[in-house]
Amino acid sequence: MPRSVNVVAARARRKKMMKLAKGYWGRRKNVWTVAKNTIEKGLLYAYRDRKQKKREFRALWIQRINAATREQGLSYSAFMGKLAQSGVSLNRKVLADLAMNHPTAFKAIVDTVSNGSKVTKQAEVAKPKATAAKKATAGDDLKIIEGIGPKIADLFIEAGLSTFAALADAPVSKLQDILDAAGPRYTIHDPSTWSQQAALARDGKWDELKEWQDALNAGKVE
Numbered sequence: 001m002p003r004s005v006n007v008v009a010a011r012a013r014r015k016k017m018m019k020l021a022k023g024y025w026g027r028r029k030n031v032w033t034v035a036k037n038t039i040e041k042g043l044l045y046a047y048r049d050r051k052q053k054k055r056e057f058r059a060l061w062i063q064r065i066n067a068a069t070r071e072q073g074l075s076y077s078a079f080m081g082k083l084a085q086s087g088v089s090l091n092r093k094v095l096a097d098l099a100m101n102h103p104t105a106f107k108a109i110v111d112t113v114s115n116g117s118k119v120t121k122q123a124e125v126a127k128p129k130a131t132a133a134k135k136a137t138a139g140d141d142l143k144i145i146e147g148i149g150p151k152i153a154d155l156f157i158e159a160g161l162s163t164f165a166a167l168a169d170a171p172v173s174k175l176q177d178i179l180d181a182a183g184p185r186y187t188i189h190d191p192s193t194w195s196q197q198a199a200l201a202r203d204g205k206w207d208e209l210k211e212w213q214d215a216l217n218a219g220k221v222e
Helices: 007-020 032-071 076-086 092-101 103-114 116-136 150-158 164-169 172-182 194-202 206-215
Strands: none
Touching: 007 032, 032 076, 032 092, 032 103, 076 103, 092 103, 150 172, 164 194, 172 194, 194 206
């Protein structure tokens, strides 16, 4: 009985490997055994140096940040410690780019983090006030309206439509304008029934609202 060797698959594997050897010098590009060893060694080097490259760039960014902070009278370690305390969320790549190409902006960041304790205290004092203001302006839960999710509800609240009454009185064209202004990801929504749903919620007709929402499809009339 003849031996089955599946030459088609074997040839495909070799062609796939030889394609990776394109551009090599001498027998490394067209002799199978030589090319195979060269490719495997090259893939090992590539795996190793992808990680090594990250280390080298991180070291370079640290050197650039250190050189720039020394000019401002700070060491690298002191600057990074103050940066973490101040809540400025910029990574080393961005900081190194600012230090090299935008020294004025980098100096402003150094000045900001140098006064980090004052900034933190001001933020702590302002936080309860912001929370109290949020509670004072809290309205109805617009997410009850079928078709309105958390992000669209935030858009309407920012536009001054924080209650069922305000949403019910708003024309459909105004709702559509708010969605259009927010970007293309919101324009796909259809607000044609939202004012009517809000009117039922405003009047407390929850059973009618529930019955109507069961007939809707994502807030749209089927």
